[in-house]
Amino acid sequence: MPHKSMAIGIDIGGTNLRAALISHSGEILRRVSEKSAPDPELVLGRIADMVHRLDGPQVAAIGVGVPGRVDAENRAVLSGGYVDLASVALAHRLESMAGRPVVIDNDCNMALVAEMALGAASGQANVVMFTIGTGIGGAVAEGRRIVRGKATAGQLGHIGVELDGEVCKCGRRGCVETVSSGTALGGHIARAGLGPDVSVDQLFARGAAGDATARGILDAWARPLRAAIDTAVAMFNPELVLLGGGLGEAAHRALADLPALAPWYQAAVQPAKLGDDAGVIGAGLQALASVVSQASARPAGGRRAVLVNGIPASGKSTVARGISERMGWPLLALDTIKNPFLEALGGADREFNRTLGRASYAAIWLVVGEAPAGATFVVDAWFGFQPRALLEDHLGHAGVGQTAEIWCHAPGEVLAERYRARLDQRPAGHPGATYIPELVELAKRAEPLRRGPLFDVDTTKPIDFDAISQWLREVMHG
Numbered sequence: 001m002p003h004k005s006m007a008i009g010i011d012i013g014g015t016n017l018r019a020a021l022i023s024h025s026g027e028i029l030r031r032v033s034e035k036s037a038p039d040p041e042l043v044l045g046r047i048a049d050m051v052h053r054l055d056g057p058q059v060a061a062i063g064v065g066v067p068g069r070v071d072a073e074n075r076a077v078l079s080g081g082y083v084d085l086a087s088v089a090l091a092h093r094l095e096s097m098a099g100r101p102v103v104i105d106n107d108c109n110m111a112l113v114a115e116m117a118l119g120a121a122s123g124q125a126n127v128v129m130f131t132i133g134t135g136i137g138g139a140v141a142e143g144r145r146i147v148r149g150k151a152t153a154g155q156l157g158h159i160g161v162e163l164d165g166e167v168c169k170c171g172r173r174g175c176v177e178t179v180s181s182g183t184a185l186g187g188h189i190a191r192a193g194l195g196p197d198v199s200v201d202q203l204f205a206r207g208a209a210g211d212a213t214a215r216g217i218l219d220a221w222a223r224p225l226r227a228a229i230d231t232a233v234a235m236f237n238p239e240l241v242l243l244g245g246g247l248g249e250a251a252h253r254a255l256a257d258l259p260a261l262a263p264w265y266q267a268a269v270q271p272a273k274l275g276d277d278a279g280v281i282g283a284g285l286q287a288l289a290s291v292v293s294q295a296s297a298r299p300a301g302g303r304r305a306v307l308v309n310g311i312p313a314s315g316k317s318t319v320a321r322g323i324s325e326r327m328g329w330p331l332l333a334l335d336t337i338k339n340p341f342l343e344a345l346g347g348a349d350r351e352f353n354r355t356l357g358r359a360s361y362a363a364i365w366l367v368v369g370e371a372p373a374g375a376t377f378v379v380d381a382w383f384g385f386q387p388r389a390l391l392e393d394h395l396g397h398a399g400v401g402q403t404a405e406i407w408c409h410a411p412g413e414v415l416a417e418r419y420r421a422r423l424d425q426r427p428a429g430h431p432g433a434t435y436i437p438e439l440v441e442l443a444k445r446a447e448p449l450r451r452g453p454l455f456d457v458d459t460t461k462p463i464d465f466d467a468i469s470q471w472l473r474e475v476m477h478g
């Protein structure tokens, strides 16, 4: 598991701020939470703190689910509810605080992504979701993609159900949110003369026992929701309508008690499965998907490179060879190119070794650049030995549109031992035993490039080449 690419998923709610470390498959590996607050600056600070607590070298990106209207493509919050993040540049500021790519989206879109990946809508292609909480959120997926329209499609809480109804915060009257949300349920209860502490479960119990008031409240709450669902079904013709949010299950139950109708437009209606976890899981999955699609959204015919990265003695050569054999992609190792020159030229000092290293690095990318379009190479090097900007330069000239990184590492003491054991096999010009303390220090601060998707390999453990190959097939498209 530690070798998978991971993301941090964040769900901003009116009561709680949730964050979790999410695996490639949507599993929650760790979770933290904080209290929410109406002050957006305070919320941003708490989010940054949660990210800091969950962050690690395997984290490729961060996803944030935001209540309200969100322009996901332009990463802008257009309006919010209890926490209005429209005034803070959430994505940009979090990105610079965390040093990771950040994607944002409406919270219900995030929840639907999670439910489609591993919840109540798994295997379904066309799904409509309502989240019933303080307000009513909505999301629509067609062919497993979120329907966005110009930017904010799917705000199903603003389907009109009463032309002369209550004024909604959107500026219209009688949106379903004004009559079928959690807030509205409180209003129905109060208007019926019941105390504010009556729970929805008590209403069901009273209704089952024949209490007309309780039945009337549930009917007034659920009937407009039924109308909104039927409207959404007529518009999108989904296989499934999901009801999520804190009151999703209750709404599902209340709908079942309504008289049956047989309109033209019908779809199965089910409660969502993932509960409060849907938001963070969906946010994490969206973040990972965006990293993959950004890495692959390069010019057609571009070349691709698997960057097998790690400091000397990190075990990266074994990993690179294994990948090359399994995937059938040619291997270019820095040492393979450099060593014949070192041997032929002989008597080299460390500075000369470095010069040859730089030349070999350039040679690798020249070879890649000569390959046919679409070719994929496995490149074995300690990429930290040269500036990142130089790598970007080389990649640009070589026409490499997509990279994936395999980060190989082991504790400093292990590296020292491996390095010592191989001293007599290294050609002259390689630094000798005097390099070992430096290597141990380097092990402490060496970091992956984090360019594109990242797979983490602890080389003190048996290397799971099946997992690496499967991951590469997933992230390297085309």
Ligand SMILES: [Zn+2]
Residues within 6 Å of the ligand: 157, 158, 168, 169, 170, 171, 172, 175, 177
């Ligand atoms: Zn409205």
